[in-house]
Amino acid sequence: MAGVRVLDVASFIAGPAAATVLADFGADVIKVEPLDGDPLRRMGDGAGMPKCDVDYSWALDNRNKRSIALDLKRADGRAVLDRLIARADVLITNYPFPVRARLRLRYDDVAPVNARLIYASLSGYGETGPEADQPGYDITTYFGRSGIVDAMRVADGAPSLTLPAQGDHPTAMTLFGAIMLALFTRERTGRGGQVATNLLHNGIWSNGIFAQAALLGAYPEPRRGRQYAKNALANAYRARDGRWLSLVIVREERLWAGFCQAIGLPGLIDDPRFATRAARAQRVPELMAILDAQFATRDLADWRPRLEAAGITFGTLPGLRDLPDDPQLAANGTFIATSDPDVPRTIANPISMAGAPQVAPRRAPALGAHTDDILREAGHAAADIAALRASGSVG
Numbered sequence: 001m002a003g004v005r006v007l008d009v010a011s012f013i014a015g016p017a018a019a020t021v022l023a024d025f026g027a028d029v030i031k032v033e034p035l036d037g038d039p040l041r042r043m044g045d046g047a048g049m050p051k052c053d054v055d056y057s058w059a060l061d062n063r064n065k066r067s068i069a070l071d072l073k074r075a076d077g078r079a080v081l082d083r084l085i086a087r088a089d090v091l092i093t094n095y096p097f098p099v100r101a102r103l104r105l106r107y108d109d110v111a112p113v114n115a116r117l118i119y120a121s122l123s124g125y126g127e128t129g130p131e132a133d134q135p136g137y138d139i140t141t142y143f144g145r146s147g148i149v150d151a152m153r154v155a156d157g158a159p160s161l162t163l164p165a166q167g168d169h170p171t172a173m174t175l176f177g178a179i180m181l182a183l184f185t186r187e188r189t190g191r192g193g194q195v196a197t198n199l200l201h202n203g204i205w206s207n208g209i210f211a212q213a214a215l216l217g218a219y220p221e222p223r224r225g226r227q228y229a230k231n232a233l234a235n236a237y238r239a240r241d242g243r244w245l246s247l248v249i250v251r252e253e254r255l256w257a258g259f260c261q262a263i264g265l266p267g268l269i270d271d272p273r274f275a276t277r278a279a280r281a282q283r284v285p286e287l288m289a290i291l292d293a294q295f296a297t298r299d300l301a302d303w304r305p306r307l308e309a310a311g312i313t314f315g316t317l318p319g320l321r322d323l324p325d326d327p328q329l330a331a332n333g334t335f336i337a338t339s340d341p342d343v344p345r346t347i348a349n350p351i352s353m354a355g356a357p358q359v360a361p362r363r364a365p366a367l368g369a370h371t372d373d374i375l376r377e378a379g380h381a382a383a384d385i386a387a388l389r390a391s392g393s394v395g
Contacts, residue, residue, distance in 0.1 A: 008030065021172070031067045032068055064361060072103045091120065107194045116191065118195065124200065139161055142167025145203065171197065245316050256269065343363070368395045
């Protein structure tokens with residue numbers, strides 16, 4: 001993406017994270033912030049967030065960018081943005097539509113400045129409709145409005161809310177894909193255009209199997225507690241050391257005997273209570289009780305090689321404390337080293353391309369750290385920059 005100029009005129013996570021992926025592949029991304037900065041800079045202070053001396057969310061979602069601070073409500077501040085738009089390939093924004101109208105940041109406002117511009121629009125609820133102007137966050141919109149929270153709720157129980165940004169990062173990848181599609185189209189046509197996505201649609205897409213069923217009038221039964229599971233071989237079990245594993249044995253008839261051998265219960269293979277899939281379905285609680293007791297006899301590290309050798313599909317359910325030293329994540333480059341001593345490792349974006357190395361992660365910028373450099377590149381003379389600073393239009 002070297003040579004591609006991107007204006008990140010967005011806030012919080014989903015829009016800026018899409019710009020981060022572009023920056024990872026070499027695009028020159030300019031973070032356009034208000035004079036008091038993107039509110040994401042203060043997210044780590046929120047209730048329930050992990051406490052740390054490093055602004056970790058800012059570091060993750062704004063690495064490899066440059067920052068310019070502009071007051072877009074002032075005419076001369078807006079004129080600066082127009083000059084940047086004229087030189088840009090992509091503009092990303094997730095500002096609410098009423099804010100875009102006030103700041104003249106709609107597609108029809110910026111397209112006349114640059115006919116080759118790709119305008120990437122992210123919203124909570126979509127570009128049109130009765131809720132289009134309503135702000136949305138991943139918890140309220142991606143998970144809540146899409147039905148995911150309700151589908152995961154145990155019957156008659158209160159809903160459990162998701163963790164911060166779990167819908168923002170997947171949505172960012174959708175926006176990244178849309179931008180790449182638009183850039184590909186521009187290569188063929190020479191024209192820019194508008195692409196858009198929203199948190200709600202991405203939530204529905206994530207919940208697609210159940211949502212498609214709902215379109216056909218089919219709905220899942222209410223979720224019930226683990227003790228009411230309908231399949232003992234598609235369930236979670238706790239090992240002796242308190243760690244959990246998740247079994248997903250889909251091809252039961254083929255794997256049943258090997259599974260019983262692997263866990264040290266060969267007597268179950270021909271036990272008439274469990275010998276067939278239909279029999280096991282009739283005695284789920286009974287089989288679960290046997291498996292609970294057996295998995296509790298060994299640590300998770302002991303169960304892993306036994307299940308792997310038998311070809312059993314399973315997954316571990318690690319805690320966040322386990323992730324930094326996970327050898328599988330290390331082998332696949334999920335965590336990458338940086339040159340920032342405050343953030344020695346960070347999370348790579350989930351795309352790899354053979355022969356296209358990514359940019360080494362650089363520290364996320366301080367507010368307005370590159371304002372003067374960006375103004376000079378856009379053709380502003382020293383006197384112009386001084387005047388802009390004196391008027392309070394830039395920071």
